[in-house]
Amino acid sequence: MNYYSLNKQAPNTSFKDAVIKGLAPDKGLYFPESITPLGKDFFEKIDNLSYSEIAFQAIKQFISPEIPEDILKTIVNETLSFDFPVVKLNNNISTLELFHGPTMAFKDVGARFMARCLGYFNKDNNEEVTVLVATSGDTGGAVANGFLGVKGVKVVILYPSGKVSDIQEKQLTTLGQNITALEVNGTFDDCQTMVKTAFLDKELTSKMQLTSANSINVARWLPQLFYFMFAYKQLHNTYKDIVFSIPSGNFGNICAGMMAQKLGLPVKHFVASNNANNVVTRYLISELYEPKPSVQTISNAMDVGAPSNFIRIQEIYKNEFKTLKENMSSYSFSDEETKEAMLEIYNDCNYVADPHGAVGYLGCKAHLKENPNAHCVFLETAHPTKFLDVVEEVIKNKQPLPEQIEAIMDKKKVSIIVNNYAGLKSYLLT
Numbered sequence: 001m002n003y004y005s006l007n008k009q010a011p012n013t014s015f016k017d018a019v020i021k022g023l024a025p026d027k028g029l030y031f032p033e034s035i036t037p038l039g040k041d042f043f044e045k046i047d048n049l050s051y052s053e054i055a056f057q058a059i060k061q062f063i064s065p066e067i068p069e070d071i072l073k074t075i076v077n078e079t080l081s082f083d084f085p086v087v088k089l090n091n092n093i094s095t096l097e098l099f100h101g102p103t104m105a106f107k108d109v110g111a112r113f114m115a116r117c118l119g120y121f122n123k124d125n126n127e128e129v130t131v132l133v134a135t136s137g138d139t140g141g142a143v144a145n146g147f148l149g150v151k152g153v154k155v156v157i158l159y160p161s162g163k164v165s166d167i168q169e170k171q172l173t174t175l176g177q178n179i180t181a182l183e184v185n186g187t188f189d190d191c192q193t194m195v196k197t198a199f200l201d202k203e204l205t206s207k208m209q210l211t212s213a214n215s216i217n218v219a220r221w222l223p224q225l226f227y228f229m230f231a232y233k234q235l236h237n238t239y240k241d242i243v244f245s246i247p248s249g250n251f252g253n254i255c256a257g258m259m260a261q262k263l264g265l266p267v268k269h270f271v272a273s274n275n276a277n278n279v280v281t282r283y284l285i286s287e288l289y290e291p292k293p294s295v296q297t298i299s300n301a302m303d304v305g306a307p308s309n310f311i312r313i314q315e316i317y318k319n320e321f322k323t324l325k326e327n328m329s330s331y332s333f334s335d336e337e338t339k340e341a342m343l344e345i346y347n348d349c350n351y352v353a354d355p356h357g358a359v360g361y362l363g364c365k366a367h368l369k370e371n372p373n374a375h376c377v378f379l380e381t382a383h384p385t386k387f388l389d390v391v392e393e394v395i396k397n398k399q400p401l402p403e404q405i406e407a408i409m410d411k412k413k414v415s416i417i418v419n420n421y422a423g424l425k426s427y428l429l430t
């Protein structure tokens with residue numbers, strides 16, 4: 001499969017090059033040249049397919065022929081070594097738990113998949129690749145874990161100082177080896193801008209091979225489409241009109257869901273559920289796309305002011321505002337509303353949701369008001385104990401720590417403070 005740049009000023013390139021470059025030379029995000037639907041048969045027989053078989057069938061057209069099918073099968077199998085259960089909360093709302101991986105956030109799948117693709121492309125290559133990542137909380141830990149010890153790959157994670165949860169910070173600052181954490185005095189958007197600037201810095205790129213492990217990288221972004229298929233497999237015999245409410249920050253996850261729909265997955269509607277960082281909610285009202293600096297919230301992984309993947313969503317809907325609006329709604333919720341929702345879910349459904357999941361739940365409720373016959377699935381994108389303080393404060397109940405979290409609690413944080421792009425560049429050059 002070849003990929004083109006959404007800025008349309010760079011040559012088309014192969015999957016391998018798109019993964020190794022991360023971002024196109026014209027600063028555009030890569031997008032596949034074609035999307036071939038999987039066919040009715042695939043969805044009719046989905047009950048007989050394992051998660052790995054579903055994932056392999058769904059992604060192979062985007063990867064072939066650069067990774068041979070037998071290797072791709074192994075990559076998919078190794079990536080998906082944990083579960084993706086749907087939990088029914090009531091007749092209209094379920095949640096898809098995406099936190100059963102090593103760092104307990106949905107980013108584990110993309111990070112593990114990309115690490116293995118890069119490992120494969122790098123196997124006969126002596127040049128080291130430096131993976132730059134900006135994180136508002138969950139990507140950093142997942143990438144650190146997924147790339148730990150991968151031969152020929154050095155990972156540099158930029159995170160906004162004081163704006164990620166304690167556990168998220170431990171996950172991205174304590175592993176050592178080929179992983180370095182840079183603590184930035186600024187917001188996630190500052191981190192993301194620094195990363196994108198580095199890709200275009202000729203002095204840097206002439207001295208090192210840089211790539212990204214954010215969802216701007218196609219190998220991190222595309223595997224997220226698996227989730228929507230896994231939920232469909234679990235629900236389609238019971239519910240016909242399946243709607244997904246996706247807690248959204250950089251919009252990679254919802255955009256991957258739209259790719260699943262393009263592959264033929266019967267999805268009735270998407271809801272982009274936002275916290276106060278609501279550039280897309282405002283866009284759907286005014287048709288004006290006006291990114292703003294992000295503000296800090298209790299659902300911090302969604303504290304993104306200028307979502308990178310919105311341009312991919314516009315490409316999927318051919319820049320037609322009306323078609324996008326028919327397929328996607330968006331709502332924005334305050335921290336107070338999020339806390340109330342966490343308590344409601346706990347009291348009414350006996351379920352502990354994290355703040356991001358709670359925003360997704362509120363998106364479901366808003367959609368169901370107008371569409372009472374739908375079944376809405378909100379994505380529980382991270383485990384509640386990653387946000388221990390706020391969760392325990394709201395539900396007034398002490399939470400047991402899962403073993404993945406317990407294992408890092410006593411580890412020592414190691415980070416390097418960086419104040420601006422010059423600081424990042426000087427770190428990379430030394």
Ligand SMILES: N[C@@H](CCOP(=O)(O)O)C(=O)O
Nearest residue numbers: 135136137138139215250301
């Ligand atoms: N929500 C993210 C922000 C970066 O998103 P990504 O999917 O593009 O990596 C985070 O948790 O870091």
